[in-house]
Amino acid sequence: MQVGDDSPTTPMDDARPSRNLRKSGRTQDARSTSVSSPAERTKREELPSPALTSPRITRKRLASVVEVVDGEDSVENDSPIDAPPSATSTGSLDFAGHVCLCQPEPKIPRPRNAFILYRQHHQQAIIARNPGLNNPEISKIIGEQWKAEIGEQKKVWQDLAQEEKVRHHEQYPDYRYQPRRMGKPGSSPLNPSGQHTTVEKYRCPRCGGRSIKTPTSPFLDSLGTPTLPPTLPPPNISEGLTPTTRYLPVMSNLSLESPVRRRGHGPSNLSNIQVTSAMRDDTAMYSPLTPNKKRRFDYGPPPSGNGRRPDVPYYPQYARRDSLPPIQVRYSPPNSAGIPHPRTPRESRRSSVIELAPPPQSASPKTVEEILGAFPYPNKIKLLGRIIPPYKEHGLENPASLKNRGAIIAVEGDELAPVKELSEWLYDYLTKQKEYSPRIAEPPKAPEESNKDVSFEDYLDLIKEWHGKSKEMINYITTPATAQSEDAIMSDKGFDKETGERKDSATPPDSPDSPDPATTTKPVIILPTFQLQASVAYASRIPIQDAYSATDHWQWMATLWRGTVGPDLTIYVKTYDAKEGYAGAKPDMDEAVRCLTVFKEKEGKFVDADLRRVGFEVNEWIQGMGAAKSA
DNA sequence: TAGAATGAAAA
DNA sequence: TTTTCATTCTA
Numbered sequence: 001m002q003v004g005d006d007s008p009t010t011p012m013d014d015a016r017p018s019r020n021l022r023k024s025g026r027t028q029d030a031r032s033t034s035v036s037s038p039a040e041r042t043k044r045e046e047l048p049s050p051a052l053t054s055p056r057i058t059r060k061r062l063a064s065v066v067e068v069v070d071g072e073d074s075v076e077n078d079s080p081i082d083a084p085p086s087a088t089s090t091g092s093l094d095f096a097g098h099v100c101l102c103q104p105e106p107k108i109p110r111p112r113n114a115f116i117l118y119r120q121h122h123q124q125a126i127i128a129r130n131p132g133l134n135n136p137e138i139s140k141i142i143g144e145q146w147k148a149e150i151g152e153q154k155k156v157w158q159d160l161a162q163e164e165k166v167r168h169h170e171q172y173p174d175y176r177y178q179p180r181r182m183g184k185p186g187s188s189p190l191n192p193s194g195q196h197t198t199v200e201k202y203r204c205p206r207c208g209g210r211s212i213k214t215p216t217s218p219f220l221d222s223l224g225t226p227t228l229p230p231t232l233p234p235p236n237i238s239e240g241l242t243p244t245t246r247y248l249p250v251m252s253n254l255s256l257e258s259p260v261r262r263r264g265h266g267p268s269n270l271s272n273i274q275v276t277s278a279m280r281d282d283t284a285m286y287s288p289l290t291p292n293k294k295r296r297f298d299y300g301p302p303p304s305g306n307g308r309r310p311d312v313p314y315y316p317q318y319a320r321r322d323s324l325p326p327i328q329v330r331y332s333p334p335n336s337a338g339i340p341h342p343r344t345p346r347e348s349r350r351s352s353v354i355e356l357a358p359p360p361q362s363a364s365p366k367t368v369e370e371i372l373g374a375f376p377y378p379n380k381i382k383l384l385g386r387i388i389p390p391y392k393e394h395g396l397e398n399p400a401s402l403k404n405r406g407a408i409i410a411v412e413g414d415e416l417a418p419v420k421e422l423s424e425w426l427y428d429y430l431t432k433q434k435e436y437s438p439r440i441a442e443p444p445k446a447p448e449e450s451n452k453d454v455s456f457e458d459y460l461d462l463i464k465e466w467h468g469k470s471k472e473m474i475n476y477i478t479t480p481a482t483a484q485s486e487d488a489i490m491s492d493k494g495f496d497k498e499t500g501e502r503k504d505s506a507t508p509p510d511s512p513d514s515p516d517p518a519t520t521t522k523p524v525i526i527l528p529t530f531q532l533q534a535s536v537a538y539a540s541r542i543p544i545q546d547a548y549s550a551t552d553h554w555q556w557m558a559t560l561w562r563g564t565v566g567p568d569l570t571i572y573v574k575t576y577d578a579k580e581g582y583a584g585a586k587p588d589m590d591e592a593v594r595c596l597t598v599f600k601e602k603e604g605k606f607v608d609a610d611l612r613r614v615g616f617e618v619n620e621w622i623q624g625m626g627a628a629k630s631a
Numbered sequence: 632t633a634g635a636a637t638g639a640a641a642a
Numbered sequence: 643t644t645t646t647c648a649t650t651c652t653a
Contacts, residue, residue: 110648115637120649135651139635146637165639177640179646 108175111168114154114161118146125624156616163586369540371550373414377532380558381412381570382593384531387559388566390594391474406436406477406523407622408565410530413573418600422573422614423528425606429615430524436622438524441473444534447541454541462534463560470564477523522622531561532570569621570595571614575602587613596621 112120119142126138133141146154168175372380393405409426413419423440430438444462447454539554548556574597576582585599587610596617600606 110639110646112648113638116647116649119636123650134634134653135649136633136635138650139637141636143636161638177647179641181642181645 108172110177111165112161114157115143115146117160117164118142118149118157121620367540368544368550368553369536372536372540372554375551375554377412377572377574378590378593378595378597380532380536380554381572381595383555384535384558384561385566385570385594388531388561388564390568391477391565393478404478404480404522405625406525407568407625408473408477408525408527409618410527410532410567410570411573412529412532412570414575415573415602416529418573418575418606420528422571422598422606422611423526425611426526426571426614426618429611430526430618433615433619435521436524437521438526439476440526440528443527443529444531446529446534446537451541453543454538456542459538459542459557459560462538463564466561466564473525474565476525479523480521524622527567530567530570531558531564535561568594568625569618571618572597574599576600577602578604586610587617589617 119139122142122145123138126141127133130137130141390408391405411419411423411426413422427438427440430436444466447458451458535554535558539550539557542553542557544550544553570593572595574582574585576585576599578601582599583601587599588597589595590597596614598606598610598614600610
């Protein structure tokens with residue numbers, strides 16, 4: 001395949017769709033579809049490639065469509081000659097001038113096995129510790145590490161792999177692993193099912209042989225019908241949308257044959273179909289067509305991702321431990337020192353980076369609260385994450401503190417009770433780990449229920465208060481745990497965790513294997529609700545007096561937290577009604593957004609396995625932070 | 632495009 | 643049992 005050229009830095013490559021295969025028609029979260037897309041786009045955004053972000057994306061997108069088309073299938077190209085390879089993996093000169101409207105199916109990758117997941121997960125940490133190491137070396141190290149891993153840990157990964165397998169199977173019931181045997185001609189991995197080849201050469205099984213002659217628009221779906229209303233594409237495609245966001249509508253119900261991942265250019269075909277941002281969905285992503293594999297995201301659980309079960313692509317999306325994408329939220333220009341500078345209502349219409357507007361089909365809520373409630377929480381969290389990033393230590397002035405750098409974990413959610421419950425569970429869990437000194441902190445005060453009109457001053461007071469607390473929190477998480485004392489901000493009251501153990505100040509516990517206890521426990525602050533809850537609560541209660549939309553109103557309010565420290569990780573408790581279709585949804589870690597979603601049925605309890613998973617994820621997360629830091 | 636690890640699945 | 647491929651990305 002294209003050598004060097006397609007190296008990771010290639011813009012084209014970066015831009016490659018990372019959409020999941022069968023996205024079309026699937027709505028993992030009815031409401032989040034349009035919005036969510038930006039949410040995970042992060043992944044790509046985070047790519048350091050300036051090429052990606054700089055130029056007008058609108059143009060870029062279009063251009064890339066053309067490029068792609070040109071390069072491989074030329075659905076749009078007039079030159080029939082280069083049309084073929086994609087449509088059928090076999091030749092297709094006969095097709096001169098005709099192009100099957102169906103998107104060739106992308107190759108369906110095998111589910112990842114436990115080790116691959118494990119490797120993926122640890123890769124960044126290893127690189128952090130050993131900069132410059134090449135992948136084979138990394139593989140060796142991780143292989144060793146894997147072998148050294150205790151059974152219990154391995155089990156976790158095996159379970160994860162098993163989950164992935166199941167999900168894979170659910171999503172691609174017809175999938176069958178068909179490795180290419182070297183000797184056998186015709187057994188192209190690109191065409192596992194064998195269909196779409198010779199016999200079917202002229203007749204695509206999907207569209208019944210429909211083909212057209214050099215179509216003029218790329219916006220066609222598998223049936224040749226326009227996928228986009230003429231109105232959509234250009235403008236909206238907004239900036240945060242790398243061509244990556246293209247995805248292939250086709251995938252839904254086809255047999256998975258002939259992926260056609262030809263050598264040559266990576267992009268290949270599937271890209272000629274464009275999708276409106278509203279159609280995009282963020283949960284899915286990964287691009288099978290990528291020539292050189294781009295990350296598919298770490299171990300990924302969420303069978304149900306953020307959405308309902310069946311709709312979710314089986315791949316979770318997130319880039320492990322990568323650095324976060326640059327902020328692109330466009331308000332608060334550099335020069336606006338004081339009050340943040342929200343987007344104007346009008347601007348928000350086309351905003352792109354993080355789309356907050358609720359999808360059109362949502363049942364037109366009325367109150368600000370309802371509107372905000374209708375926003376997909378990942379988007380809110382993502383936005384908050386950009387406004388209020390986690391603490392980032394700069395200097396190496398104090399390596400010790402770096403090493404001991406703890407974490408701030410926000411537990412957010414629709415309902416307070418489960419949020420508290422999970423917070424306390426986490427507290428217990430971390431306590432038991434012996435490596436942490438967790439504390440449950442008092443969250444930002446919610447506006448008084450009784451107080452009809454919450455004033456803006458109230459909110460500003462709160463913000464001010466938290467600017468102070470913010471410093472204390474930073475101080476807390478950067479101070480070796482054993483040196484901590486009962487700390488001012490950490491008034492655990494309210495969430496009395498005192499079910500017995502007063503872990504902390506008496507911490508210098510029996511540390512069996514640690515010569516220096518002070519360096520072995522990491523301070524962790526758990527906030528049962530934090531900025532998300534506070535910003536939404538206040539935005540809902542402070543009346544909008546001007547032209548701001550509810551979302552802009554919230555964004556503006558959220559921006560006021562700027563300058564305070566944000567959580568390193570947000571755990572979002574998604575409570576659902578039994579009939580909502582989330583049943584069985586597993587915790588979903590979205591690394592790009594730094595959010596772990598935990599599902600809980602409204603009337604039910606947290607599932608033990610889910611809790612374990614939360615513990616595992618948090619543990620991994622904190623460790624990963626450390627690893628990345630100490631690099 | 633090999634390579635480096637482990638493991639699942641197919642031949 | 644052997645082979646392929648799942649991931650990652652540099653040389």
